[in-house]
Amino acid sequence: MSNNETFIVGYGITKFGEQYSTNPSSSASTAITSAIHNAKISKDLIQGLYFGSLLSNTNLQPFVGAEAARECNLNVPISKVDAGNASGAAAFHQAFMAVKSGLLDCIVVLGTEKTSDYVNSSKIEQILGGTIDYLWEFEQGATLTSLYAWMTQAHMNEHNTTLEQLASVPVKNHRNGVNNPIAQYRREISLERFLKAKRISDPIGRFDPATHCDGSAAVIIVSDKFVKQHSEVEQKAKIVGSAQASDKLALHHRTTLSSLMATKVASKNAYSMAKIAPEDISIAEVHDSYPIGEILAIEDLGFFPKGEGGKATIEGKTQINSDISVNTSGGLKARGDPFGATGIAQIIEIVQQINGEADKRQVDDIKFGLAQNVMGTGASSLVNIFSNMEDDK
Amino acid sequence: MEPPKIWRERRGRYLGLGILCHDCKTKSFPVTNYCPECSSEKVEEIKLAQTGKILHFTKVSQTADEMMFNAPYIIGLIELNDGIRVTGQITDTKSEDLKDGMNVKMVFRVLSKNGEEGLIGYGFKFVPS
Numbered sequence: 001m002s003n004n005e006t007f008i009v010g011y012g013i014t015k016f017g018e019q020y021s022t023n024p025s026s027s028a029s030t031a032i033t034s035a036i037h038n039a040k041i042s043k044d045l046i047q048g049l050y051f052g053s054l055l056s057n058t059n060l061q062p063f064v065g066a067e068a069a070r071e072c073n074l075n076v077p078i079s080k081v082d083a084g085n086a087s088g089a090a091a092f093h094q095a096f097m098a099v100k101s102g103l104l105d106c107i108v109v110l111g112t113e114k115t116s117d118y119v120n121s122s123k124i125e126q127i128l129g130g131t132i133d134y135l136w137e138f139e140q141g142a143t144l145t146s147l148y149a150w151m152t153q154a155h156m157n158e159h160n161t162t163l164e165q166l167a168s169v170p171v172k173n174h175r176n177g178v179n180n181p182i183a184q185y186r187r188e189i190s191l192e193r194f195l196k197a198k199r200i201s202d203p204i205g206r207f208d209p210a211t212h213c214d215g216s217a218a219v220i221i222v223s224d225k226f227v228k229q230h231s232e233v234e235q236k237a238k239i240v241g242s243a244q245a246s247d248k249l250a251l252h253h254r255t256t257l258s259s260l261m262a263t264k265v266a267s268k269n270a271y272s273m274a275k276i277a278p279e280d281i282s283i284a285e286v287h288d289s290y291p292i293g294e295i296l297a298i299e300d301l302g303f304f305p306k307g308e309g310g311k312a313t314i315e316g317k318t319q320i321n322s323d324i325s326v327n328t329s330g331g332l333k334a335r336g337d338p339f340g341a342t343g344i345a346q347i348i349e350i351v352q353q354i355n356g357e358a359d360k361r362q363v364d365d366i367k368f369g370l371a372q373n374v375m376g377t378g379a380s381s382l383v384n385i386f387s388n389m390e391d392d393k
Numbered sequence: 394m395e396p397p398k399i400w401r402e403r404r405g406r407y408l409g410l411g412i413l414c415h416d417c418k419t420k421s422f423p424v425t426n427y428c429p430e431c432s433s434e435k436v437e438e439i440k441l442a443q444t445g446k447i448l449h450f451t452k453v454s455q456t457a458d459e460m461m462f463n464a465p466y467i468i469g470l471i472e473l474n475d476g477i478r479v480t481g482q483i484t485d486t487k488s489e490d491l492k493d494g495m496n497v498k499m500v501f502r503v504l505s506k507n508g509e510e511g512l513i514g515y516g517f518k519f520v521p522s
Contacts, residue, residue, distance in 0.1 A: 122458040129457065133480075135402070136423055139394075140516065141482045141504070142468045143456050150449035150470055153493075201451040202488070252422075252470060252478040257449070 001273075005224040006099045007235040008386070010039025011348045016215035016336040017184040024061055024114035028068035031216035031341075032108055036072075039220045041106070041233055046220070049078045050095040051110035052087025053340035054127060056080065064112055074108075083244070084131035085289075087111065088217070088343025089373035089382035095221050096242045096384075105226040111344035112216040124212055131376030133250035145209060147251055147377045148290040149201040154257035155292055156203065158307070163203060165310030167194035169291040170208065170333045172319060177330020179360040182345075184213050184336030210289045210332035217344035219351070237351045240368070241274030241385035243267070249379045262381035263300040263372060270383040271302075274368070278302030281385075282366045283353050284324060285346035287374035288331040294318075297372050298326060301383070325363040328353060343373035347384060354388045394459060394505055394514050406516040409441040409499055411477055422477045443499045444522060445473035450483055450491055459505035459514070471497060471519055482518040491521070498522040 012034025014027055028051070036043050049069055056064040057080060065078045083090035088111025095107040118124055129138030132147060155161045171191050177183040189207060197205035227235060245265035248254045254261070271277060278301060286297035295309035303324050304312045312318060318326035329335050329349040332342055350369035352358045366388060373382045404410060405424050413420050414428035415435040421428070428436050450469040460466075467483040483491065484502060497519035505514035 120458070121455055122461065125455055126457045137480045138457070139504070139514075140468070140480045141453060141456065141460055141463075141466060142480050143453055145455075146451050146453050146468045149451035153449050153451070157493075199452075200454060204451075250480065252480050 002100050002102055004100050004102050006096055006239040007222055007227060008219050008237045008239065008351050009222050009233050009235055010035045010041065010220040011218065011236070011351055012038055013182055013217040013345060013348050014215050015182050016338055016345070017213050018116045019214040020116055022214065024056070024064045024112065025067035025071055027114060027214060027216040028064050028110055028112040029071035031112065031218040032068060032072050032074070032110055035108060035218040035220050039233065041220070041230065043072065043074060045106050046074060046076055046108050047104045048076050048095070048098065048107045049074060049110060050081055050091040050107060051078070051112060052081050052083070052089070052091035052343060053112050054085055054087060055113060055115065056340070058127065061114065065110065068110065068112070083380045083382065084375035085128070085339035086343055086373040086375040086380055086382055087340040089346070089371065089384060090244060090343070090380070092219070092343060092347060092384060093242050093244050093382055096239055099221050099223050102223070105223040107221050108218055109221060109344060110216065110218045111341040113338035113340045114214045115212045115338065116214050131379070137250050144376065145204055146201045148292060149204045150251060151257045151296070151377065152203050152290070152292040155295065158258050159310070161295065161310040163195060164191065165314045166291040166295070167191050168314040169288060169294045170194060172313065173288060173327045173331040173333040176320060176328050176361055177334025180330045180335060183330045183334050184211065185334045204290060208291055210337040213336035213338050215336065215338035215341045215345070217341045217348055219344060219347055235389050237354045237386040238389060239384065240387045241270035241383070243269035243273065244380065244382045245269070246380050247378050251377055259306065260296050260300050260374065260378035260381060262378050263297060263374065263383070266381045266383040267301045267372070270385050274385045276368055276385070280368050281324060281370045283328055283350060283363050283369040284326050285329060285331070285349050285371045286326060287372055288327055288333050289337060289374070293374065294326065294331065301370065301372060320361055321363055328358065328361045328363060343371070343382065346371040346373060350386050354386060394507060394512070396512050399512055399514050407501060409517045411439050411441050412436040413439045420475060420477055422479055441477055441479070442473040442475035445471045445497055447483065447491065447493055447495045447497060448472050448478070449493065450488065452488055459507050462506050467491065469519060483520070484518045485520045496522045
């Protein structure tokens with residue numbers, strides 16, 4: 001593997017939520033421009049734009065990346081990377097590989113989504129159908145929520161996970177989200193409210209899923225060569241591990257529903273690249289699109305043994321400044337889930353935490369932070385690991 | 394759903410088909426030109442077992458417009474008696490009357506309706522047996 005080192009030198013993010021007055025490209029260009037300002041670099045230094053978006057380039061939306069580049073007057077190659085609702089992290093992984101290989105030295109990575117134009121939720125269900133087996137799951141009548149219901153049932157059956165343990169995931173994440181200025185929902189929701197909510201796809205309740213929304217996020221990745229040539233540019237975090245792995249697209253083809261194999265493989269490879277173990281991670285942003293998503297993540301990433309994720313969560317072991325601080329941003333649940341933007345927003349939370357910029361949600365003494373982004377029910381999973389700059393200074 | 398797609402998929406959707414690989418003897422679903430396990434092209438189309446049991450089920454209330462005529466409906470993960478697993482709706486019943494492990498059989502039903510004038514999509518579903 002190449003010895004080139006890669007760093008994040010800037011980030012930019014819009015508020016997440018229903019931004020009816022903002023069009024897709026202006027949301028995207030706002031994130032790109034604020035990342036460039038944050039990095040304090042000239043935009044002429046940028047050599048490429050990688051972006052992830054679930055809706056862009058579908059029959060619902062034009063090529064948002066190209067429109068955003070036009071608004072920023074960025075005359076660089078533009079690549080859309082697709083991994084369904086994990087497209088943001090997938091774009092980041094591809095950009096990382098381009099810089100790591102030594103071919104490019106400065107790339108802006110964008111995650112962007114504009115879902116509020118589609119007020120008929122059937123359209124969004126159909127788009128999300130593309131992140132599962134469209135022919136033999138979605139067109140047979142399954143939806144992303146119903147498949148997550150089966151995964152929740154499997155975990156409850158095999159590991160005695162309870163509804164209280166499951167609900168303690170969004171309770172914690174909403175509590176964290178209160179202190180995140182860009183979050184869609186900055187309010188707490190009680191455990192009772194989650195438990196009393198009507199079941200939409202039993203055992204998943206009405207308040208359990210993260211809600212899709214609008215938002216954009218961007219980061220700038222540079223090489224060590226770039227850092228040497230531009231010593232005035234501040235490095236905010238070092239990328240020490242980055243990996244993507246796949247699993248069978250349909251649940252009916254998998255051997256287990258209570259574990260995400262793609263997350264296991266991706267994290268194993270990312271830990272090995274970073275030469276660290278799960279115990280070294282202080283903070284993690286994980287894909288909690290449904291409560292079971294976070295429980296599967298903290299088990300499959302190796303933070304807790306299989307079957308103990310629910311227990312660990314209800315005992316407060318994933319709260320801010322506990323055993324491991326999980327979803328300090330509020331996660332997809334409280335921050336809102338603009339699909340393609342989510343993966344980059346997770347990375348920005350880690351970078352802010354590493355730099356002590358997270359205000360009331362700040363975690364102490366962070367050495368390593370991890371972000372995990374999942375497509376559909378886990379057909380693809382991305383794990384990116386970052387370290388602080390202490391050792392390099 | 395577009396007419397060419399409904400036409401193209403009609404056999405697999407109507408009959409419930411899979412393949413048997415003559416090299417590695419694996420049965421798989423859905424129909425593919427090559428064996429997904431060993432990539433052999435010596436594959437034969439087979440009809441899936443018509444009976445099986447429920448592994449998981451839940452309710453769907455919000456889905457694509459074309460399937461909303463039927464919502465809320467029950468969607469199940471079914472293990473057929475030939476060992477193949479498929480995803481399908483469980484119909485002619487209420488979720489209160491269903492349990493994991495219950496036996497079901499395959500039936501032929503309406504899957505999607507494309508408005509008042511579009512084509513009707515048919516496919517296999519399951520009923521308790």
